[in-house]
Amino acid sequence: xxxxxxxxxxxxxxxxxxxxxxxxxxxxxxxxxxxxxxxxxxxxxxxxxxxxxxxxxxxxxxxxxxxxxxxxxxxxxxxxxxxxxxxxxxxxxxxxxxxxxxxxxxxxxxxxxxxxxxxxxxxxxxxxxxxxxxxxxxxxxxxxxxxxxxxxxxxxxxxxxxxxxxxxxxxxxxxxxxxxxxxxxxxxxxxxxxxxxxxxxxxxxxxxxxxxxxxxxxxxxxxxxxxxxxxxxxxxxxxxxxxxxxxxxxxxxxxxxxxxxxxxxxxxxxxxxxxxxxxxxxxxxxxxxxxxxxxxxxxxxxxxxxxxxxxxxxxxxxxxxxxxxxxxxxxxxxxxxxxxxxxxxxxxxxxxxxxxxxxxxxxx
Amino acid sequence: xxxxxxxxxxxxxxxxxxxxxxxxxxxxxxxxxxxxxxxxxxxxxxxxxxxxxxxxxxxxxxxxxxxxxxxxxxxxxxxxxxxxxxxxxxxxxxxxxxxxxxxxxxxxxxxxxxxxxxxxxxxxxxxxxxxxxxxxxxxxxxxxxxxxxxxxxxxxxxxxxxxxxxxxxxxxxxxxxxxxxxxxxxxxxxxxxxxxxxxxxxxxxxxxxxxxxxxxxxxxxxxxxxxxxxxxxxxxxxxxxxxxxxxxxxxxxxxxxxxxxxxxxxxxxxxxxxxxxxxxxxxxxxxxxxxxxxxxxxxxxxxxxxxxxxxxxxxxxxxxxxxxxxxxxxxxxxxxxxxxxxxxxxxxxxxxxxxxxxxxxxxxxxxxxxxxxxxxxxxxxxxxxxxxxxxxxxxxxxxxxxxxxxxxxxxxxxxxxxxxxxxxxxxx
Numbered sequence: 001x002x003x004x005x006x007x008x009x010x011x012x013x014x015x016x017x018x019x020x021x022x023x024x025x026x027x028x029x030x031x032x033x034x035x036x037x038x039x040x041x042x043x044x045x046x047x048x049x050x051x052x053x054x055x056x057x058x059x060x061x062x063x064x065x066x067x068x069x070x071x072x073x074x075x076x077x078x079x080x081x082x083x084x085x086x087x088x089x090x091x092x093x094x095x096x097x098x099x100x101x102x103x104x105x106x107x108x109x110x111x112x113x114x115x116x117x118x119x120x121x122x123x124x125x126x127x128x129x130x131x132x133x134x135x136x137x138x139x140x141x142x143x144x145x146x147x148x149x150x151x152x153x154x155x156x157x158x159x160x161x162x163x164x165x166x167x168x169x170x171x172x173x174x175x176x177x178x179x180x181x182x183x184x185x186x187x188x189x190x191x192x193x194x195x196x197x198x199x200x201x202x203x204x205x206x207x208x209x210x211x212x213x214x215x216x217x218x219x220x221x222x223x224x225x226x227x228x229x230x231x232x233x234x235x236x237x238x239x240x241x242x243x244x245x246x247x248x249x250x251x252x253x254x255x256x257x258x259x260x261x262x263x264x265x266x267x268x269x270x271x272x273x274x275x276x277x278x279x280x281x282x283x284x285x286x287x288x289x290x291x292x293x294x295x296x297x298x299x300x301x302x303x304x305x306x307x308x309x310x311x312x313x314x315x316x317x318x319x320x321x322x323x324x325x326x327x328x329x330x331x332x333x334x335x336x337x338x339x340x341x342x343x344x345x346x347x348x349x350x351x352x353x354x355x356x357x358x359x360x361x362x363x364x
Numbered sequence: 365x366x367x368x369x370x371x372x373x374x375x376x377x378x379x380x381x382x383x384x385x386x387x388x389x390x391x392x393x394x395x396x397x398x399x400x401x402x403x404x405x406x407x408x409x410x411x412x413x414x415x416x417x418x419x420x421x422x423x424x425x426x427x428x429x430x431x432x433x434x435x436x437x438x439x440x441x442x443x444x445x446x447x448x449x450x451x452x453x454x455x456x457x458x459x460x461x462x463x464x465x466x467x468x469x470x471x472x473x474x475x476x477x478x479x480x481x482x483x484x485x486x487x488x489x490x491x492x493x494x495x496x497x498x499x500x501x502x503x504x505x506x507x508x509x510x511x512x513x514x515x516x517x518x519x520x521x522x523x524x525x526x527x528x529x530x531x532x533x534x535x536x537x538x539x540x541x542x543x544x545x546x547x548x549x550x551x552x553x554x555x556x557x558x559x560x561x562x563x564x565x566x567x568x569x570x571x572x573x574x575x576x577x578x579x580x581x582x583x584x585x586x587x588x589x590x591x592x593x594x595x596x597x598x599x600x601x602x603x604x605x606x607x608x609x610x611x612x613x614x615x616x617x618x619x620x621x622x623x624x625x626x627x628x629x630x631x632x633x634x635x636x637x638x639x640x641x642x643x644x645x646x647x648x649x650x651x652x653x654x655x656x657x658x659x660x661x662x663x664x665x666x667x668x669x670x671x672x673x674x675x676x677x678x679x680x681x682x683x684x685x686x687x688x689x690x691x692x693x694x695x696x697x698x699x700x701x702x703x704x705x706x707x708x709x710x711x712x713x714x715x716x717x718x719x720x721x722x723x724x725x726x727x728x729x730x731x732x733x734x735x736x737x738x739x740x741x742x743x744x745x746x747x748x749x750x751x752x753x754x755x756x757x758x759x760x761x762x763x764x765x766x767x768x769x770x771x772x773x774x775x776x777x778x779x780x781x782x783x784x785x786x787x788x789x790x791x792x
Contacts, residue, residue: 020688020692020775020778021689021692024685024688024689025685025689027684027685028682028685031678031681031685032682035674038674042671046667050660050663053659054656054660056655056656057416057652057656058652094433095431095433103428104438104439106429106430106431106432106433119652121652121654121655121656122651122652123651137429137430138429141428166649166651167652168421168649168651168654169421169650169651169652170430170432172430173429173430173431173432221570222570223570223571224514224569224570224571225416225570226416228415228513229413229415232412233412233413233660233664236408236745236746237409237667240401240408240745241671243744243745244398244401244668244671244741245671247397247737247741248398248675248679251390251391251393251394251679252390252391252394252678252679252682254386254390255387255391255682255683255686256682258383258386258387258686259383259387259682259685259686259689261383262379262380262384262686262689262690262693263689263693265379266380266693310674314667314670314674317670318663318666318670319663
């Protein structure tokens with residue numbers, strides 16, 4: 001039997017004969033690897049997952065041209081920077097008057113589908129097949145449900161509500177009609193575009209910088225209350241997840257080290273027998289270390305797979321989108337677990353080496 | 365005899381017991397810290413979300429439509445209805461008054477800034493900046509500085525004058541766009557409505573206020589000759605995310621359900637209570653803020669709940685493994701006890717009593733350590749402490765006993781299955 005074969009046999013026998021001991025050690029390493037993998041995987045994806053939740057706040061950038069309307073070229077430039085994930089909604093406003101009573105009302109012209117997509121938080125009550133989205137306060141002031149007319153200068157347009165919306169903002173006093181109808185009524189083209197850029201706070205900042213650079217002479221302003229809240233909430237949540245994960249991982253690691261150290265100290269007789277049979281300190285250290293490394297490797301692979309599964313499931317359950325495994329984490333998790341196990345198993349051996357084997361065997 | 369066995373076991377196996385105790389204490393501090401953080405995260409993030417600004421708006425029912433275009437209010441100040449400023453303090457009197465983080469009234473008018481070369485038409489907006497108010501015995505400070513934290517002032521915020529100051533021209537803020545376009549600077553003197561004002565700061569909000577003059581509410585009321593008039597009030601309230609029950613119409617609820625509905629801080633129920641104290645006002649959710657913050661809040665709370673569950677499970681497994689490991693090593697002891705005539709019940713009760721003792725001690729140490737950790741996390745991230753509820757101690761102690769029993773029971777059973785002679789020979 002070669003040295004390697006003997007070593008392998010010793011390792012396998014040690015695990016097989018004391019299955020319970022090997023199993024508890026395996027569980028404690030697997031728990032550390034699982035929780036570390038799950039926490040780190042969630043942490044690495046948290047910023048983009050949480051940023052997605054700010055989509056519902058609607059436009060986070062307002063682009064306004066102070067002189068004249070936005071040209072098709074300028075709008076194409078905005079689309080290009082915002083990309084497919086975002087939304088660009090050109091909008092124009094004019095003051096019209098209600099034919100019924102003559103009160104002034106703001107009319108907005110835009111793509112109504114986009115308006116609904118941008119403002120998912122508004123509540124819409126569908127009315128009939130008309131083409132206008134009517135603010136709740138306007139709907140209240142025109143008490144009858146059917147069509148009514150608005151006047152802009154000498155031009156008159158008939159408004160049939162498609163839906164009445166509640167927003168809780170100035171929009172409740174407005175009527176939105178399709179942009180073509182608006183241009184026909186007023187002859188005014190949009191000079192404002194409401195833009196929603198999706199992404200992490202720094203990506204939104206980058207989009208603002210790019211828009212300002214690409215559109216000289218046009219005002220590009222972030223809707224600061226939204227960008228600021230997003231930065232604060234995403235940043236603080238990340239910090240909490242990081243801090244609590246760090247606490248959990250460090251404490252569980254200590255727990256695992258305690259278990260490992262304890263079980264090595266319990267094996268003082270094994271140690272003494274080996275020494276009495278002539279094994280050198282190096283050989284014994286090597287044997288104990290290989291045993292721990294093998295257990296740690298197996299436990300951490302199982303833990304990595306389980307941790308990825310937990311992160312995936314948490315993503316699905318909480319964000320309705322899976323948090324995918326991070327292959328880059330595999331090596332640090334494996335190396336970290338093995339290193340910890342080695343420290344936990346070889347440190348107590350130093351203590352044992354100071355005692356004579358005969359003393360241990362006598363039970364002292 | 366039993367007590368002596370127990371005592372000697374702890375006295376003679378100090379190292380083994382301290383390993384188990386350490387493992388339990390570590391596991392339980394994880395449990396305490398995670399439960400405390402997970403439980404408090406909702407409140408903490410809710411506070412952060414207040415930086416989105418107000419989530420409720422109050423307007424007079426009789427008011428005409430707002431005519432606001434490109435950030436300019438075109439509605440004549442004489443038109444429409446007003447809310448009485450004196451009534452606003454009632455906002456704090458509702459059942460959920462403590463959840464009202466603040467409110468800010470607004471009143472605006474069109475004025476002209478008289479310059480030597482020309483007149484500049486501009487909107488003047490009156491509001492509270494940092495107004496100190498008294499409700500009962502309580503004094504609280506409210507205004508746009510707390511409600512709209514994204515408003516930035518270069519220079520100084522004006523004071524909230526109670527009356528027109530006589531000694532020097534009253535301070536106002538100039539919006540950043542207005543200031544740039546008209547070369548206005550901090551310290552400049554303005555003449556509006558034949559009154560003299562001083563620009564104490566330049567305001568940047570990213571919104572329509574950038575093109576206006578923002579002044580203390582009482583100055584604008586005096587300027588318009590409308591004492592106590594307020595056109596609109598925004599309210600920032602801590603609310604619970606809306607669910608199906610929150611959307612129910614309170615007028616159609618049974619008395620018991622109405623009570624349950626009113627006793628939940630939904631935006632709808634706070635709005636309902638505000639309408640009761642301000643009968644001539646319309647109270648609406650600012651849906652962009654209210655609806656979305658609820659979503660964000662439930663995502664963050666949900667994430668922490670799941671992470672807490674995962675951490676608790678991990679801690680339970682780690683503690684169980686540690687307990688099992690310490691007991692498995694004691695099979696010779698079990699063999700010796702059994703060969704001396706001890707029954708399975710006696711052996712099991714000795715081991716489980718030891719485990720219970722370790723669990724309670726480890727649980728208390730872990731609770732203290734976990735509470736300190738949670739406190740530190742709260743202080744360093746949110747700048748306010750995370751308070752650990754005393755009931756968590758009971759939960760943690762119960763969990764500690766349960767987990768150590770589960771960890772020990774399997775190992776004790778296993779140790780007792782062997783024949784004493786086999787164990788003592790060292791063959792098991």
